Amino acid sequence: MTSPYLTNDQILVEESHDLPLVHFQIVIPSGSTEDPEGREGLTRLTARLMRRGTRGRDTRAIEETIDGLGAELAIETSPGFVRIAGSTIKRSVEPILALIGELLADPSLPEGELAQLKRETEAALLELTDSDQSLASMHFRRALFRGHPYGRPGLGTRATLGRIDIDQVVARYREGLAQRCRLVGFSGAITRADAEALAHKHLLPKRTIRAPMGAPPEATMRPGRHLRIVDKPERTQTQIQIGRLASHAHDADHTALLVGNAVFGGAFTARLMRAVRSERGWSYGASSRVGLDRIREAWNMWTFPAATDAPACIALQLQLMEEWVARGIDAEELAFAKSYLVKSHAFAIDTADKRLEQAVEVLLYELPSDYFSHFIERVQQVELAEVNAALARRLPPSDLVLSVVATESELGAQLRETVQPTSTEVVAYDADAAPP
Amino acid sequence: MSGTTDEREARVARLNAERRDGARLHFLGTYAFGERSIARYSLQNGLRLLLLTDSSAPVLSYHTWFGVGSRHEQPGKTGLAHLFEHLMFNETKNLPAGEFDRTLEAAGGEVNAATWVDWTFYYENIPSSELALVVRLEAERMQNLVLREPQVASEKEVVANERRYRVEDDVEGAVNELLYKTAFSKHPYHWPTIGWMEDIEGFTTSDCETFYGTYYAPNNAILAVVGDFDEGQLLSLIQQHYGDLPSAVMPPHHFTPEPEQTAERRLEVEKPTPTEKLALGYKAPALSDPDYAALAVLNEVLVGGKSSRLYRSLISEGEIATDVRGSIAPSKDPGLYEIWVSLREERTAEDALKIVEKALSEAMNDAITEAELEKAKNRLELGFLHGMETASGKAEQIGFYEMVVGDAGRIFGQLEAYRQVTRHAVREVARKHLVAARRTTILVRPKPELDEEAA
Numbered sequence: 001m002t003s004p005y006l007t008n009d010q011i012l013v014e015e016s017h018d019l020p021l022v023h024f025q026i027v028i029p030s031g032s033t034e035d036p037e038g039r040e041g042l043t044r045l046t047a048r049l050m051r052r053g054t055r056g057r058d059t060r061a062i063e064e065t066i067d068g069l070g071a072e073l074a075i076e077t078s079p080g081f082v083r084i085a086g087s088t089i090k091r092s093v094e095p096i097l098a099l100i101g102e103l104l105a106d107p108s109l110p111e112g113e114l115a116q117l118k119r120e121t122e123a124a125l126l127e128l129t130d131s132d133q134s135l136a137s138m139h140f141r142r143a144l145f146r147g148h149p150y151g152r153p154g155l156g157t158r159a160t161l162g163r164i165d166i167d168q169v170v171a172r173y174r175e176g177l178a179q180r181c182r183l184v185g186f187s188g189a190i191t192r193a194d195a196e197a198l199a200h201k202h203l204l205p206k207r208t209i210r211a212p213m214g215a216p217p218e219a220t221m222r223p224g225r226h227l228r229i230v231d232k233p234e235r236t237q238t239q240i241q242i243g244r245l246a247s248h249a250h251d252a253d254h255t256a257l258l259v260g261n262a263v264f265g266g267a268f269t270a271r272l273m274r275a276v277r278s279e280r281g282w283s284y285g286a287s288s289r290v291g292l293d294r295i296r297e298a299w300n301m302w303t304f305p306a307a308t309d310a311p312a313c314i315a316l317q318l319q320l321m322e323e324w325v326a327r328g329i330d331a332e333e334l335a336f337a338k339s340y341l342v343k344s345h346a347f348a349i350d351t352a353d354k355r356l357e358q359a360v361e362v363l364l365y366e367l368p369s370d371y372f373s374h375f376i377e378r379v380q381q382v383e384l385a386e387v388n389a390a391l392a393r394r395l396p397p398s399d400l401v402l403s404v405v406a407t408e409s410e411l412g413a414q415l416r417e418t419v420q421p422t423s424t425e426v427v428a429y430d431a432d433a434a435p436p
Numbered sequence: 437m438s439g440t441t442d443e444r445e446a447r448v449a450r451l452n453a454e455r456r457d458g459a460r461l462h463f464l465g466t467y468a469f470g471e472r473s474i475a476r477y478s479l480q481n482g483l484r485l486l487l488l489t490d491s492s493a494p495v496l497s498y499h500t501w502f503g504v505g506s507r508h509e510q511p512g513k514t515g516l517a518h519l520f521e522h523l524m525f526n527e528t529k530n531l532p533a534g535e536f537d538r539t540l541e542a543a544g545g546e547v548n549a550a551t552w553v554d555w556t557f558y559y560e561n562i563p564s565s566e567l568a569l570v571v572r573l574e575a576e577r578m579q580n581l582v583l584r585e586p587q588v589a590s591e592k593e594v595v596a597n598e599r600r601y602r603v604e605d606d607v608e609g610a611v612n613e614l615l616y617k618t619a620f621s622k623h624p625y626h627w628p629t630i631g632w633m634e635d636i637e638g639f640t641t642s643d644c645e646t647f648y649g650t651y652y653a654p655n656n657a658i659l660a661v662v663g664d665f666d667e668g669q670l671l672s673l674i675q676q677h678y679g680d681l682p683s684a685v686m687p688p689h690h691f692t693p694e695p696e697q698t699a700e701r702r703l704e705v706e707k708p709t710p711t712e713k714l715a716l717g718y719k720a721p722a723l724s725d726p727d728y729a730a731l732a733v734l735n736e737v738l739v740g741g742k743s744s745r746l747y748r749s750l751i752s753e754g755e756i757a758t759d760v761r762g763s764i765a766p767s768k769d770p771g772l773y774e775i776w777v778s779l780r781e782e783r784t785a786e787d788a789l790k791i792v793e794k795a796l797s798e799a800m801n802d803a804i805t806e807a808e809l810e811k812a813k814n815r816l817e818l819g820f821l822h823g824m825e826t827a828s829g830k831a832e833q834i835g836f837y838e839m840v841v842g843d844a845g846r847i848f849g850q851l852e853a854y855r856q857v858t859r860h861a862v863r864e865v866a867r868k869h870l871v872a873a874r875r876t877t878i879l880v881r882p883k884p885e886l887d888e889e890a891a
Contacts, residue, residue, distance in 0.1 A: 016492070018492055019821050019824055019825065020821065021818075021821040021822070021825070059752070060743070060748075063741065063742040063743040063752075064743045064807075064811075066741065066742070066743070067740065067741035067742070067743040067744070067811050067814075067815060068743070068807065068810065068811045068814065069814065070811075070813075070814025070815055070817055070818045071818070072741070072818065087818065087822070088818070089814060089817055089818055089821065092814075116752075116755065119755065120751075120755075120758070123758045123780045123781070124758060126710050126711060126758075126780075126781060127710075127711070127758045127759065127778060129710055130607055130608075130709055130710070132605065232708075233708055234708045234883075235605065236600055236604055236605055237597070237600040237601055237604070237605045267541050268537055268541060268547065269534060269537045269538040269541050274534065277594055278533075278534065278590065279590070280590070280593070281589075281590040281591065281592070281593025281594040281596075281597065282593070282597065283594075283597055284594055284597045284598040284601050304597070304601055305597065306596075306597055306600060336538070336541075336542050339542045339543070339544070340541050340542055340544060342544070343542075343543055343544020343545075343563050343566075344541075344544035344545070344546065344563075345544070346493065346494055346495050346544060346563045347495060347544075347546065347561060349493075350493035350495050350826065350827070351493075351825055351826060353825070430710065433710070
């Protein structure tokens with residue numbers, strides 16, 4: 001089913017004239033899940049190649065213009081969309097939008113730049129192996145969304161990048177990115193009238209708009225506990241992500257789950273932080289979160305204990321989760337979580353850019369239209385029984401994915417002993433960057 | 437409501453009417469802050485107040501800056517300021533362990549802190565309705581912290597894990613620590629703010645108690661508060677809760693200044709990383725030095741954005757690196773201008789060094805272009821604006837400038853200083869500071885895999 005929100009161009013504006021600063025974003029609902037099998041990374045390369053030349057400017061001229069204007073620009077590719085976003089000093093708004101308009105409407109997509117972009121991406125894959133936190137997250141999602149489009153590598157791998165050629169990139173641009181609708185958002189020192197005029201002038205030309213792809217199918221949770229060890233040498237500290245598929249914004253118990261999560265790991269004084277850090281000093285950070293997307297997303301918890309403490313830390317986390325789901329939260333914890341979520345909501349909307357981001361997310365993730373505007377009321381109405389029922393329904397701890405960056409030879413046996421997994425995979429930390 | 441000078445002085449007189457000595461307020465004037473102004477006060481006990489009202493959102497940011505950082509430590513006791521920062525979230529005489537954070541979170545607050553070489557600061561971002569709560573709690577922990585051995589032991593372990601996360605298992609963190617250790621031989625900037633592991637492990641509860649008693653006093657603190665609050669109400673609360681805190685005699689800060697560096701220092705190290713890295717540290721001017729602005733402009737020309745000289749020569753056109761960054765330490769004493777390059781496979785740190793040296797030589801010999809100058813200033817302006825978007829951002833800038841240069845009004849002055857930089861000044865600053873004799877160079881090689889070693 002296609003989204004009811006993403007069939008036409010839309011313009012969103014949040015004004016704030018305190019500072020001579022404007023944020024902007026152009027979101028195209030076409031993302032890496034549309035990469036053909038075996039050519040993962042195609043959407044990302046295409047989006048980035050749009051920045052490498054237009055009919056009137058080469059890459060050097062483009063970057064000179066962006067920097068010279070006092071602007072910044074980034075292109076983000078996610079499973080569901082491509083986003084061109086940035087900010088600029090107020091006096092440079094029109095010139096930077098004019099440039100972005102050229103990138104969108106008239107990119108030259110030079111083949112020489114594609115080759116260079118692929119080399120850069122391969123180098124970035126290697127660079128990524130220096131970040132244990134990124135490796136743990138990436139492999140958690142791959143294991144969780146195994147066999148699903150969300151589990152495919154949006155950056156690509158060295159093998160898949162090698163199969164992408166300029167004809168595929170041009171086709172992806174023409175049929176995918178150029179012809180989809182655009183969400184255009186502005187926040188800051190720009191009036192609604194100016195924003196709409198500039199958007200129509202530079203960013204929203206008349207063109208055939210194709211309907212976006214429907215949301216991908218829902219992912220399914222494998223039964224049992226599945227351990228993925230990301231094997232990296234000489235780790236004195238581990239990175240641990242544990243979680244499962246959990247919640248959808250349209251679930252009746254979604255808000256109740258958010259409240260329950262605030263008690264467990266969604267606040268600094270939550271159970272997880274107290275047990276892992278405050279009482280034992282095992283990890284500098286310990287938290288859990290509920291994800292948000294068009295499809296059912298993950299609940300996961302994150303810690304990073306010393307390697308020597310990792311097995312005990314995992315055992316503790318699993319025990320805490322089991323107790324939390326089995327026994328639920330109590331009235332005092334409910335009161336705390338509601339107070340925290342309601343009162344801290346002021347910081348979700350204290351800047352124009354944050355308010356804009358909420359408006360964009362409603363459309364992109366097909367959230368209920370009042371998801372953010374009535375968040376406080378929904379939290380206030382949550383009752384204890386609802387929270388505990390949500391935990392039991394959405395987070396059965398029998399079925400989990402665990403992603404651990406560690407040195408297999410030193411810790412593998414202990415991890416298996418602790419988790420007693422249904423399946424275990426050991427993946428080399430640099431697998432994506434390895435030559436095919 | 438804030439007010440004119442006369443209104444403020446009248447308000448202070450009213451507030452002081454029934455207060456004891458230590459709680460007496462003094463109005464010291466205002467600093468311009470764009471179209472607004474920061475009101476400056478002090479209490480008789482030495483506590484300095486910098487207040488900026490902003491009712492654009494019903495929130496406020498409450499910052500407490502202490503004039504103590506890792507530079508105040510001694511060899512063998514490095515990391516104490518940072519460990520103590522962790523301990524400040526623990527038990528007080530009137531709050532059981534964990535209650536400080538819990539109470540503020542229940543009130544919708546975000547609480548955190550940071551320690552660096554010259555300072556330590558604590559902050560709360562909180563709904564403006566909770567002003568009285570945050571004043572009470574912050575004053576409570578400034579005077580009534582309780583330090584017990586189990587909590588000290590637990591926080592030592594947390595800090596040890598933080599050190600592993602930020603340094604021992606992080607290539608860039610480890611190399612940056614080595615850079616400062618090598619670049620500074622005498623000055624306290626030599627040791628890392630997080631401390632050496634053996635020092636962290638060796639701290640006692642007595643060390644922490646002595647540190648608290650010495651440095652955590654109102655006359656060593658600045659409160660910077662920005663957001664939606666009534667100035668009169670805040671002043672009254674501050675008098676009520678901080679007025680009885682005694683000031684302390686700050687020990688003289690003796691340290692050995694860093695001698696002039698007259699020759700390059702170079703090290704080669706192996707790390708578990710797939711590609712080579714290059715870390716450079718040039719002795720740089722302090723934040724208050726007139727040269728700082730010109731060097732900041734040069735930094736933008738060299739590494740700011742994808743049109744910058746080094747981005748092009750190393751990454752987009754040269755294709756020998758994946759990342760290049762530069763930064764100048766905004767410190768009280770002269771710090772380092774750092775350049776970090778992450779190389780691609782089969783490229784060496786020496787390859788990058790040649791390119792960096794060529795770029796610096798060009799900056800010394802030929803002035804940068806007018807277009808580059810304009811571009812750098814526009815980018816610095818953008819960065820400045822980003823730092824001012826939230827109440828917390830503003831409070832941090834206010835506290836920082838008051839602490840480091842003694843002048844919160846310098847925030848906008850710094851932007852103006854960037855605007856006044858000339859091409860000639862940029863060339864001169866390159867010639868003066870960015871010479872090899874003032875540089876520390878660290879070449880990072882990938883550690884061979886264990887199986888390769890075995891072979």
